[in-house]
Amino acid sequence: MExxxxxxxxxxxxxxxxxxxxxxxxxxxxxxxxVGTFTYLRKRALIGDVISHSVLPxxxxxxxxxxxxxxxxxxxxxxxxxxxAIWIVDYVQAKxxxxxxxxxxxxxxxxxxxxxxLLTKIQHSGNDAQSGLDSFLFGKAxxxxxxxxxxxxxxxxxxxxxxxxxxxxxxxVSFDESYARSVGFNVxxxxxxxxxxxxxxxxxxxxxxxxxxxxxxxxxxxxxxRFLTNSIIRMLMYAGLFGFLSGVIGVFISYSGTGMPTxxxxxxxxxxxxxxxxxxxxxxxxxxxxxxxxGNHIKINNENIxxxxxxxxxxxxxxxxxxxxxxxxxxxxxxxxAILNRLEKQDYxxxxxxxIILSDRGRIAAREVIRKHRLWEIYLSKYFQMQEDHVxxxxxxxxxxxxxxxxxxxxxxxxxxxxxxxxxxxxx
Amino acid sequence: xxDFYTILTASLVAIxxxxxxxxxxxxxxxxxxxxxxxxxxPGIFMAYYISGSTASLPILAGAAFSGILATxxxxxxxxxxxxxxxxxxxxxxxxxxAIGIILISKWGQNADLDQQCVxxxxxxxxxxxxxxxxxxxxxxxxxxxxxxxxxxxxxxxxxxxxGLFITTFDPDFALSxxxxxxxWHYFLMSGVSLTTVVxxxxxxxxxVIAFLSGPPAIAYLLTEDFxxxxxxxxxxxxxxxxxxxxxxxxxxxxxxxxxxxxIGLVFLVVFIGTxxxxxxxxxxxT
Numbered sequence: 126m127e128x129x130x131x132x133x134x135x136x137x138x139x140x141x142x143x144x145x146x147x148x149x150x151x152x153x154x155x156x157x158x159x160v161g162t163f164t165y166l167r168k169r170a171l172i173g174d175v176i177s178h179s180v181l182p183x184x185x186x187x188x189x190x191x192x193x194x195x196x197x198x199x200x201x202x203x204x205x206x207x208x209x210a211i212w213i214v215d216y217v218q219a220k221x222x223x224x225x226x227x228x229x230x231x232x233x234x235x236x237x238x239x240x241x242x243l244l245t246k247i248q249h250s251g252n253d254a255q256s257g258l259d260s261f262l263f264g265k266a267x268x269x270x271x272x273x274x275x276x277x278x279x280x281x282x283x284x285x286x287x288x289x290x291x292x293x294x295x296x297x298v299s300f301d302e303s304y305a306r307s308v309g310f311n312v313x314x315x316x317x318x319x320x321x322x323x324x325x326x327x328x329x330x331x332x333x334x335x336x337x338x339x340x341x342x343x344x345x346x347x348x349x350x351r352f353l354t355n356s357i358i359r360m361l362m363y364a365g366l367f368g369f370l371s372g373v374i375g376v377f378i379s380y381s382g383t384g385m386p387t388x389x390x391x392x393x394x395x396x397x398x399x400x401x402x403x404x405x406x407x408x409x410x411x412x413x414x415x416x417x418x419x420g421n422h423i424k425i426n427n428e429n430i431x432x433x434x435x436x437x438x439x440x441x442x443x444x445x446x447x448x449x450x451x452x453x454x455x456x457x458x459x460x461x462x463a464i465l466n467r468l469e470k471q472d473y474x475x476x477x478x479x480x481i482i483l484s485d486r487g488r489i490a491a492r493e494v495i496r497k498h499r500l501w502e503i504y505l506s507k508y509f510q511m512q513e514d515h516v517x518x519x520x521x522x523x524x525x526x527x528x529x530x531x532x533x534x535x536x537x538x539x540x541x542x543x544x545x546x547x548x549x550x551x552x553x
Numbered sequence: 554x555x556d557f558y559t560i561l562t563a564s565l566v567a568i569x570x571x572x573x574x575x576x577x578x579x580x581x582x583x584x585x586x587x588x589x590x591x592x593x594x595p596g597i598f599m600a601y602y603i604s605g606s607t608a609s610l611p612i613l614a615g616a617a618f619s620g621i622l623a624t625x626x627x628x629x630x631x632x633x634x635x636x637x638x639x640x641x642x643x644x645x646x647x648x649x650x651a652i653g654i655i656l657i658s659k660w661g662q663n664a665d666l667d668q669q670c671v672x673x674x675x676x677x678x679x680x681x682x683x684x685x686x687x688x689x690x691x692x693x694x695x696x697x698x699x700x701x702x703x704x705x706x707x708x709x710x711x712x713x714x715x716g717l718f719i720t721t722f723d724p725d726f727a728l729s730x731x732x733x734x735x736x737w738h739y740f741l742m743s744g745v746s747l748t749t750v751v752x753x754x755x756x757x758x759x760x761v762i763a764f765l766s767g768p769p770a771i772a773y774l775l776t777e778d779f780x781x782x783x784x785x786x787x788x789x790x791x792x793x794x795x796x797x798x799x800x801x802x803x804x805x806x807x808x809x810x811x812x813x814x815x816i817g818l819v820f821l822v823v824f825i826g827t828x829x830x831x832x833x834x835x836x837x838x839t
């Protein structure tokens with residue numbers, strides 16, 4: 126059981142490096158997930174990409190000026206060039222006819238290009254200490270030291286503290302800037318502060334997973350979390366949790382295979398979490414929505430068929446031939462059969478060799494749909510002055526959606542009418 | 554000759570990218586181009602893994618298919634999963650890029666591929682692989698492929714100009730008059746994918762993005778006429794290739810990085826120039 130061997134080694138903390146790297150990546154991804162939630166909500170996912178590419182020249186200049194590989198100087202350089210990139214994007218967008226997408230792509234490629242120019246300059250100048258700078262391109266999660274983990278933890282704590290303190294302001298700015306302004310929040314300050322936190326997070330995250338994949342650390346956890354909840358606090362927690370788990374699991378996977386890079390594995394695990402959430406989310410998830418749509422489809426078909434039978438069978442009193450339904454050419458034979466069988470199973474009607482009769486239950490259901498249809502027609506012609514020959518199509522759709530509460534309101538509002546605009550009686 | 558080969562190669566990439574980038578910019582899809590340029594990595598790996606380092610046009614075209622897959626993935630996330638579009642782009646391309654890097658790290662030794670090469674290419678070494686073409690002309694292998702793609706793209710843009718134009722500038726009208734909007738969308742995406750894939754070995758993903766976004770943006774600041782803009786973007790791309798190449802030689806730095814930076818500088822000059830000019834015009838007119 127080699128696999129369990131790895132797991133026990135991992136959690137026993139006997140393997141010190143593995144423990145340090147795992148925890149370090151976990152904390153890092155946790156912080157990115159939390160900060161990235163606001164990036165996601167503000168629909169600025171691609172800004173994350175721009176920031177991560179644009180920290181490179183700042184780091185290179187910091188090295189050129191100081192000549193030492195000090196993570197703190199790197200951080201300052203990275204933050205300055207990251208903020209400069211954001212400012213340029215905003216400024217050019219405000220002052221020219223160029224669209225955001227073009228400005229983002231141009232800014233990130235020019236900053237990154239400049240970074241590579243500076244990096245090759247440092248390399249060619251023969252300074253030995255430069256070897257560590259490459260980690261800004263591709264990340265070096267695997268060689269994280271205890272000092273790195275300390276730095277990450279401090280920044281993660283600062284991030285979380287700031288977010289908790291300014292939670293209300295950040296949330297309002299993310300959802301509705303103008304509303305935030307109108308209730309007296311200093312929107313400009315909040316936005317700049319949020320940008321600073323984001324840049325800070327990106328500047329340390331880049332060292333772990335590299336420039337390209339950093340965008341994923343910010344955005345992917347929030348994207349998944351959004352499908353699980355509508356509450357911003359829960360969303361922050363889910364995003365942080367997804368980040369932390371993928372950080373740890375990604376490190377674990379890369380250690381259990383040879384030649385496996387850490388950063389990309391973190392991103393793959395993270396994406397799996399998010400895709401799972403997108404599929405399985407209770408309300409917004411793909412499967413939940415497909416089910417709902419299928420359910421609606423079934424309901425509409427059921428109600429339409431019941432209504433048709435009711436009308437053909439003179440208010441549902443008589444037995445009718447199945448072929449009478451086919452003559453309306455609304456459904457194919459196989460589809461009609463399936464619907465009728467389903468309705469029979471649910472006791473809405475009885476079928477005997479090509480004949481159909483509605484049960485009491487079926488008659489009540491059919492009357493309900495027809496009532497809703499006709500009430501809506503009256504409502505449209507009375508309150509919207511719509512022509513009598515125009516109200517039918519609209520009512521055809523809405524009859525399946527009106528809830529009993531709305532129906533009650535309609536009846537009250539229209540003073541329990543007896544006939545609809547086409548002079549048909551309304552069945553109560 | 555080395556200078557000539559490098560500048561020719563960069564210029565061909567510039568032309569390919571300017572043609573595609575012009576349409577992408579007008580469709581507000583430059584970041585999708587950025588995403589594709591990263592997302593083709595698994596496809597490129599497969600191509601190299603199958604064929605070794607001897608890349609040929611059909612295999613590269615196959616690799617370009619992974620770019621189409623990326624756009625399909627982005628569309629699935631936005632339409633079926635109803636993820637907001639910026640996040641859909643971010644989630645898709647990072648996942649594909651990560652998978653590509655994992656494949657390369659694990660089996661890349663057989664494919665002669667590494668991460669550095671993916672991001673900023675090896676245009677400095679382009680003339681290591683010279684091949685005779687015809688009439689005694691000798692060109693680097695990459696350059697020949699880029700030339701073939703440039704001919705293909707110029708032909709495609711001229712042939713499909715009307716369809717591309719109408720679906721770019723008035724998609725609603727195009728849809729109502731029965732123009733196949735989806736066809737032209739994938740037509741353009743195929744072009745972008747192919748451009749990215751054939752350019753990546755020589756110049757890397759970053760310069761592709763710089764070429765896709767920079768020259769069209771600069772040209773757009775200078776003219777409103779779309780045809781003129783496309784031609785101008787190609788010329789600006791070539792100019793930046795020459796300027797960037799000589800700056801790189803002068804400073805002894807990466808060529809791909811220097812060309813990207815040069816594009817940025819040209820943009821800066823044009824941006825300030827047009828802003829000042831516009832202010833003057835505003836002052837006069839008031």
